Amino acid sequence: MALIVQKYGGSSVSNPDRIKNVAARIVETKKEGNEVIAVVSALGKTTDELIALTKEITENASEREMDALLSTGEQISSALLTMAIHSLGEKAISLTGSQVGIYTDSAHRKARILDISSDKLKEELGKGNIIIVAGFQGIDENGNITTLGRGGSDTTAVALASAMKADVCEIYTDVDGVFAADPRVVKGAEKIDRVSYDEMLELASLGAKVLQLRAVEFGKKYGVKIHVRSSFVKDEGTLITEEIGDMEDPVVVGVTSDTDEAKITIVEVIDKPGIASKVFGALAESNVNVDVIVQNVSEQGKTDISFTLKRDELARADEVIKNVVGGVGSSGIKCDDEIAKVSIVGVGMKSHPGVAALMFKTLADAGINIEMISTSEIKISCIIERKHAKKAVQVLHEVFKPGKNKVLKNEKNS
């Protein structure tokens, strides 16, 4: 008998009919001979409605009270889903984060799970119950209700799967899985059948719509097999697991683009130790999140430092940098908010030389100039002009055929 943890998002339970559908799916899983723990988010727009209500009361709601308030959304959906399961003739019980014993730190609205008690869960499974857990919530050591932040129900599910040593954690969503490229940009972009935790983390922009990255980190840390799949069809979705050295693995699993970034270049900085820390220390203090950083080789004791950041933080960063520019001996700052970042991701590229070269050649052949390059072991990112972003993704997809295909391997064979 397998133990399956399932997670259903807010859109899967946005009205009574959908709640009944989810109930049917859970009961089916149970009837296939499994034990089931299902984690559920708040109904559709409940959380947004509650937040709107607080705005009528105060603009400065205490985070503790926000958590007490928002956690009710999942308590409501878990009780309703449990009732729907009862009406299908199966035993079930709803549990809040507090009732399960999901212990978190006290960082209200973005709490981290510290520990999960398995006693109550085991007791209720032992009674033959399907357990419906209110997602997104826990309690701190003083019994205060905490929430894990947006998308926290994914983390609840993966953490429960870990604590209960579940066979798999199924994340149900309204798409079929994670795709190798944005289907709106690339026609025929394929669903990824299997992806490693690290690849999934690097595919952030593709995965963000279906799965909280924090849940992937959690899954990686505790080795929880995560299955992202559709709540509307029965097909297998995308399996996120440990990297396994399978020769059949595709070299590149996904192509992504990020068009929300901007670039800042600090020109002709004196090239001496401590300069970078001065610049990025000042940015960090101002809570500016920096993404790609590139420093060119030094010429005559001067160097250029370029970095990318969220476009809506550009003005703030510009301000901060202006204040340090003198101190680092720069001759000026250049801002560019017309960039995009395109990336290819794949564990396979570690053992396949020439992937980077093929990426650069592909972009060049398409007439796309590369402004910055940044590489990690499993990801290569190029900063290009934003107007070329769509085309870049398309040509990279065409060449690397990410997802199911094994491009470079086939090429070698041909």
Add this chain to the structure above:
Amino acid sequence: MALIVQKYGGSSVSNPDRIKNVAARIVETKKEGNEVIAVVSALGKTTDELIALTKEITENASEREMDALLSTGEQISSALLTMAIHSLGEKAISLTGSQVGIYTDSAHRKARILDISSDKLKEELGKGNIIIVAGFQGIDENGNITTLGRGGSDTTAVALASAMKADVCEIYTDVDGVFAADPRVVKGAEKIDRVSYDEMLELASLGAKVLQLRAVEFGKKYGVKIHVRSSFVKDEGTLITEEIGDMEDPVVVGVTSDTDEAKITIVEVIDKPGIASKVFGALAESNVNVDVIVQNVSEQGKTDISFTLKRDELARADEVIKNVVGGVGSSGIKCDDEIAKVSIVGVGMKSHPGVAALMFKTLADAGINIEMISTSEIKISCIIERKHAKKAVQVLHEVFKPGKNKVLKNEKNS
């Protein structure tokens, strides 16, 4: 420094503006130098909306899950009210029934409070916090969420006041207090300034709109001073306390009428031991609630038994009685659904002879025939034709001048 427990009903917090008003009232009480614990009901129609939602899922919702669901209403209002207090610059914290430690039995949807832990409340008061407690809810020994039934927030407030030895439990409502007669029936009916627990219990039909009778029972048992007052004006309302032998007390505190009853008479029953238990045992088994019971003196070994009951249970009771009529040797059943019960209530009547006689004379003078009479130490009820109910209340009010006045005393003096 006094400790005041306050309770605000759903209509007092039905929208953000009202929540802010309640917050202001609480802050004012605090600033007058008191410690404050406020119990709050769910916002306006939240509970009804949640119940409607379950009906779309199932007609047979589990009571445990209903409690998990419904308790969110008070959790929401307590968090919002706490935020509103914060925005007025006062320290405050919301607590659920579980967080306070309100322990109940496991009778979901109508749980009884077994114990209240004062530790958490004392700790938070010690930190200078106003405490906002989610009413209507508790937990049982297994950590299941329970609710106390409709109006349960009154009981929560009185129970908290008892556990914390509060100086007073203020029940805020949308009327000025308890009235000596229904103001819709009697023009100029006065608010009762003070009433004993027992009188309040007998005045059920007048008090039901402002206060859960179970809370009065609880108050009586533990000697909690209850003050029913308006959340819209600052005037004193009605104080419910121990009976104190004050000569200035009115003899009659209130006049009530109940027009929802019907009467059944079992004619010519054999007058021998065990007959009444046969009849009323059968009714109890069928869950028929009997109110007034009168058995006339026996004539020639036969007697008539009459009783009143809720009108909508008349058909069921008639059915039940038909099955026992043969066994008790009755010659027939007479049903009458055109009756009303008028009552006068007052601890004072115990020490004032002639109150009953004056009531009967008053009704007779008004041309109203009395069909049944039932008396207790502090209440006299007469069953009359329903069409006379309004007039009966008016003439009784005129003669006894209940509420503040001291009729019989004045009469003696005059």
